[in-house]
Amino acid sequence: MSVTKEFVCLLNFLAIISGHRRFHSYNGRFGSSPSDTWNNDAPSRLFQPIPATYRLIQSGAPPQPYNRSREALQLPLLADGEPLANEIYIDIKEGLQYVFQTKSAWAFAAQGSATTAIQAVLDNLIEPGDRVLVGICGHWGDLMADIARRLDANVITIRKRTGRRFSFQEISSAVKRYKPKVLALVQGESTAGVFQPLDGIGDLCQREGCLFVSDSTSVVGMQAVMMDKLKIDAAMTGSQKGLGGIVGLAPIVLSDRAVERIKNRTKPPRGYQTDLIQIAQQWNATGDFQSYSVPLLYSLRESLALMAEEGMENTFERHAKATRQLHQGMEALGLRHFVDEPNDRLVGITTFHIPSGKDATKISDYMLNRHNIFISTGYGEIAGKVLRFATYAINADPTRVENLVMALKDALNSSETNIS
Amino acid sequence: MSVTKEFVCLLNFLAIISGHRRFHSYNGRFGSSPSDTWNNDAPSRLFQPIPATYRLIQSGAPPQPYNRSREALQLPLLADGEPLANEIYIDIKEGLQYVFQTKSAWAFAAQGSATTAIQAVLDNLIEPGDRVLVGICGHWGDLMADIARRLDANVITIRKRTGRRFSFQEISSAVKRYKPKVLALVQGESTAGVFQPLDGIGDLCQREGCLFVSDSTSVVGMQAVMMDKLKIDAAMTGSQKGLGGIVGLAPIVLSDRAVERIKNRTKPPRGYQTDLIQIAQQWNATGDFQSYSVPLLYSLRESLALMAEEGMENTFERHAKATRQLHQGMEALGLRHFVDEPNDRLVGITTFHIPSGKDATKISDYMLNRHNIFISTGYGEIAGKVLRFATYAINADPTRVENLVMALKDALNSSETNIS
Known part of the structure; x- marks a missing residue:
């Protein structure tokens, strides 16, 4: 064994000094062998360390995360399906119920930035042709309308100049006029720095039979988001915003009405990885749907713990x-x-x-x-x-x-x- | 200031011992105020530390990552759009060109597990009604067929018993018979442990005018994936597999033919966050599309650096x-x-x-x-x-x-x- 190894080393050395690619002992049993088209020149950039400095x-x-949310990234990893993974899911679920002020059991996180959560919610709640009313006060409203259009929704928009927000009357008249299946609003338009009050809109939506979606990305963790009181049917955020964690998980909370709508779909949502019923099953330990980034789960859990402790x-x-x-x-x-x-x-x-x-x-x-x-x-x-x-x-x-x-x-x- | 603070503390103390919720000084100017429906009981689970132990x-x-891929999670963070972020994208792109053995400039990563990459590729390459041929030898083939069906493709499947793989002849006859727009194969069916050779299939697909998609998740980093030589049009993997990193980024490499197909779509892909042209623009510093999880970018970069160094x-x-x-x-x-x-x-x-x-x-x-x-x-x-x-x-x-x-x-x- 040792002799063989040293012989290979010698061959490698000879190959290198003679300008040829290294010797290799592929025996054809294991996959493709290198060939004439083989390029063994590793990119030189990768031999330099990452020049990251603190600022x-x-x-x-994404701002600096809380130290504890960041240090949690280093905890020992788990394999998919270990019991501790299910414990972490429960911790996060209860934390989300706390910060969204809800009793809903449909609290979990999709993988990706907050945009993934918006896409997941709209994809699950909307079927092609559904009428969707989107309030636009800036970039995030435009984004929701774009996402809904890609899902073949019948999108109607109402719009305010960037820096302004809607009055209750404006939203109410639009909902009564267009009778959408879904109303989508941005609670915190972070590009402009505008807060959209949501009081009374949930009641309005229930009376008019539409679902009420709130992109609460720039509010959660900074101000109260009273999901149950405001009768929001789907609210979401990103782990990196007010929760002070690392980008990569996107908390979502659904009402029972929203779940009912999803369960009554005629076809499954277009996005497989963001199928919310299957995600919820995994978070309730009744399914094994996708590989989560465990360091990000730890980190989100610590962000919620910090808020609970404070x-x-x-x-x-x-x-x-x-x-x-x-x-x-x-x-x-x-x-x-x-x-x-x-x-x-x-x-x-x-x-x-x-x-x-x-x-x-x-x-x-x-x-x-x-x-x-x-x-x-x-x-x-x-x-x-x-x-x-x-x-x-x-x-x-x-x-x-x-x-x-x-x-x-x-x-x-x-x-x-x-x-x- | 100090007197006010101590007065608030005293009020909080009195409120707690008298069983009421804490005093708060919300002035109505900043968002929703707590109310009767306010629940200030933080979940007790979150007061316990995470009981993660090494195994x-x-x-x-997802196995243990390489130590360096894991430690990179702790490097100082970046803001979106900082010049260093663009440097990291280039490092990763060159690393992916190396491990996929390709000269294609269309090398980047989506956010999520490898399933996100599969979904992104199919969503970008397929338009509703397109005929897609999927080879199924186990779970991952079934998954690709499911994803394609949700995208309203006309899905045709060929199937082998779990533990077997297709011969070139079997694939060739199916392609000639069904003339699909996309052929999707799993190069490494990890559930069964089966390797699917891809030799000759790229040439076949070019002759028959179809795009060739390879889910190479369980091959990249373990065996050579000769993308250019094999004429693969879209190949993908996950950061946590053979690259030995952390789950959460899903490398994708596209051929020029694949990009051509995407650019000629009549409508944009259904998934906004996985719009590959926009992702590519961000990775080429010509767009500002989405917030990436910077620790995961660092980590993937270090996985590729390890492979370059070895x-x-x-x-x-x-x-x-x-x-x-x-x-x-x-x-x-x-x-x-x-x-x-x-x-x-x-x-x-x-x-x-x-x-x-x-x-x-x-x-x-x-x-x-x-x-x-x-x-x-x-x-x-x-x-x-x-x-x-x-x-x-x-x-x-x-x-x-x-x-x-x-x-x-x-x-x-x-x-x-x-x-x-």
């Missing part, structure tokens, strides 16, 4: 305080809010106009290069037109907010951020 | 050796292969019949409880009917294989594993 992410993009009301209070502190600090620097109406502003994600004479990209470059802080200059329709700051999860912290305001003050005082 | 996973389920042929040689060692060890224990034909057996995933008089579940329980080793007793049609062992990635190691064989010897010698 403070205070844009609306207490939900304390968490929300911390977010409200940090957001007020940010507003006061930025207003003192002379920044004007992008969302005119104070009551319409989100907790945790705030947008401001670019000060006159200043360049958005130069400000964000300055913030990153001088202060190691990543901020956003807008997304979608308002890309490059605003400054957007996140004060949620680990960033909902007085010292971090103060640091952000001081850094921005420096950036705005610098001539390097002027329009040239 | 050796040697089933075909050298692909050495990696395959290590897998072939470990698999031979497993076969010899298990045969010496008297185990009979589930796959009769030696040439049809996969590298890295091997199935054996349950020895007579022995109970599959008792064997796997014994292995886990006495030896801390998780093995599989089959999945899908052959669930509970086989013993399945993984010798891939970190498990393609002589000491680990020896340890597995010794533990199984002990399990088979024990009366505790007898059928009662």
